[in-house]
Amino acid sequence: MMLRLDHVTKVFRIGAFGGRTVTAVSDVSFDVAPGEVVSLIGESGSGKSTLGRMILGLTRATSGTITFDGRPARAGKDYYRDVQGIFQDPFSSFNPVFKADRVFAMIKDSYHPGVPEGEWAERVRAALRDVRLNPDQVLGKFPHQLSGGQLQRLLIARALLLEIRLLVADxxxxxxxxxxxxxxxNLLAELKTRGLGVLYITHDLSLGNYLAERTVVLREGAVVEMGPTGEVFGDPLHTYTRELLSAVPRLHEDWADAKAVDTCLHHERGGSGGLLEAAPGHFVACARSKTC
Incomplete structure (x- = not known):
């Protein structure tokens, strides 16, 4: 696997003197393969963004390991050549005093200094066309002159120019x-056909279902269910997953009829990472509590 998380935990110290702690992520394990979209789903405060920040090297795990191609994932120029993140608010990713061109000039200076200016300009225009932007309409513009959708696509074009292999989309x-x-x-779905792996972090189940091959459901920092998206959505086994799905508006299907299982069997069977493999590739925590 390209990206692998093994028993990753993050504990923050809080209070005036750091005398108290809060566990934001607890014993999380999953992986992302090349050309695969994995959806990380959970409500606000479930630890999704903290996991994304640890993968991107923006904060360190308290315990456990995060590896990329079998090597420890460490923030740095070489790592960011392969791994990039895009966040919720695209405006915060741009310096308001610089035009969009500056984003691409910085990539050239840092990663492709030997590329001739003319060739680089054509690469930039090609990347913009790949994300369905008209170069003449966005280059030379300040961030406030562009929409949120245009800015998100600019960030994706930036990732394409870096020829990254993993995108953390938060x-x-x-x-x-x-x-x-x-x-x-649809753009992300197209990019995965080129081999791009995507960790798609969202609280919106319908979007996760639309895009991802596999789904990881997070509750209060712990994985409660994960597996092929069709199985997790079509046959949710954990109570929390069922509750999430029951809150999604549906036109012709009643999730309330989905079956539940007594997943506390993992106490006897010793499921991987505290999870029971209820079906091939479909893992679930105890349905009677958060994670047992």
Missing amino acids: EITSMLDASTRIDVL
């Missing part, structure tokens, strides 16, 4: 209107 569509949201999701 709530990247939550500030976009419905039509732009689908455009960005």
